[in-house]
Amino acid sequence: MTAVKVKKICCIGAGYVGGPTCAVIALKCPHIQVTIVDLNQTRVDAWNSLDYKLPIYEPGLEDVVRQARGRNLFFSTDVDKGILEADLIFVSVNTPTKKTGVGAGFAADLNYVELATRRIAAVATSSKIVVEKSTVPCRTAESMRTILEANSKPNARFDILSNPEFLAEGTAIDDLFRPDRVLIGSLQTPEGVDACASLAEVYANWVPRERILTVGLWSSELSKLAANAMLAQRISSINALSAICEATGANIDEVAHAIGYDSRVGPKFLKASVGFGGSCFQKDILNLVYLSESLHLSEIAAYWRQVVEMNEYQKRRFAKKVVDTLFNTITNKRITVLGFAFKADTGDTRESASISLVRDFLSEKAFVNIYDPKVEEAQIWQDLSEAVPGTPLEIIKKSVTICNDALSACTNAEAIVVATEWKEFRDIDWQVVYDSMNKPAFVFDGRMLLDAQKLKEIGFNVTVVGRGGRP
Ligand SMILES: NC(=O)C1=CN([C@@H]2O[C@H](COP(=O)(O)OP(=O)(O)OC[C@H]3O[C@@H](n4cnc5c(N)ncnc54)[C@H](O)[C@@H]3O)[C@@H](O)[C@H]2O)C=CC1
């Protein structure tokens, strides 16, 4: 056996991962035809839009799509054609947390992965390398192989690889251009090793060989869950320390700097915040919790669950701090929330801490103004109606105003909460903001973004996450 040279790639799922990942493959490998397919017509239309109004905001993405689209990069809803033509197929569909049934609230919903796998088996008439790109529980590749083998047509053989994605939103294009590593898991059979070599060859067009790690299938699947769990654990650890800082007068920035100087710890990912968000950290940890429970490792499950519980605590603690500081009531007061995305440089709001904050403020009967530079208004309404179940959107709209700019969002407010670290919030004319607010004017910086000293000099009452009130 020798490794197949990949000529045509199909990616099933044109979302935050499939879109940018395969657009970059197309850019870097002009000799490979890349077709990204999705069942969602609106999404595909947006990827194909003449004015490049792409379905996701990601710095640098438009430029990549402009260069490759129509050359060797195509977006389509014709899933079957994409499968038929490809030698290698990425499965990059969503794997959300299950909402009902066995494992509800913890386990990954693998329905989309299974449907895509069944479609590949039903349509393929020749051999394919099938690559798990979605984040999945350990040993999912085995279920995929069973489904493919049980339903395959004559002449169609399948090799399954695991190739988890480590990009972070907001820096996806940079992460894809210069990944810390590319991980490929395969069975250690001659066919598995060949398939692994075929995919490695694709990445080697721009990723240095020493950064392409090849491991066993199950290690690869577990490494993805483990990487996210350990990253999230760092944030929960620093956020746990931020509470101690606030109570003692220590400064979390200084503490993080001091710890991070130890080369064994390292300085990255130690920024205290109002709580982590995003579509994956919570989902993947809960997935790990479920996996541990199903392996009868209840202590391990409890250990990882605590990372998520600490995050929930941090979000609640921050909202409570706002209420406590505003003389124990925010009823009928106007609170401005700056930032609704789960981090800067993305329009994604999945699991954003802002959603929990606004929900808590509404439960205290406050009025809330929201401004975010990238999040669509419709998305905010959808998130809020899901966050406050049982309350009709019309009622929510009586208490919430979505604003077009930061300045108007802050006018007549009692307090401002910085929930996302958008750089433009730092550059606001804070004197003008102060003049437009009710007094005393409060700022709660949940991202350590602002120049607190300058704000205090203007007259603001400033609270920063992880900074103590005691001298
Ligand atoms: N969002 C992120 O930054 C990262 C996500 N991941 C993982 O990647 C996977 C995908 O995540 P996202 O791209 O964020 O999800 P997404 O929800 O943005 O995109 C998934 C897409 O798959 C499509 N789809 C679902 N079933 C399909 C089918 N049978 N045929 C064709 N299209 C189908 C959906 O219509 C949707 O457009 C998840 O497992 C996630 O955990 C991994 C690393 C980073």
Ligand SMILES: O=C(O)[C@H]1O[C@H](OP(=O)(O)OP(=O)(O)OC[C@H]2O[C@@H](n3ccc(=O)[nH]c3=O)[C@H](O)[C@@H]2O)[C@H](O)[C@@H](O)[C@@H]1O
């Ligand atoms: O599997 C995934 O989906 C991805 O999840 C994260 O990426 P992402 O969620 O896009 O963004 P991060 O930069 O990790 O930020 C996650 C959350 O943690 C918060 N955060 C991050 C770092 C930090 O020091 N402090 C902190 O509060 C961010 O504000 C954000 O709310 C991982 O960083 C990626 O490697 C992974 O591929």
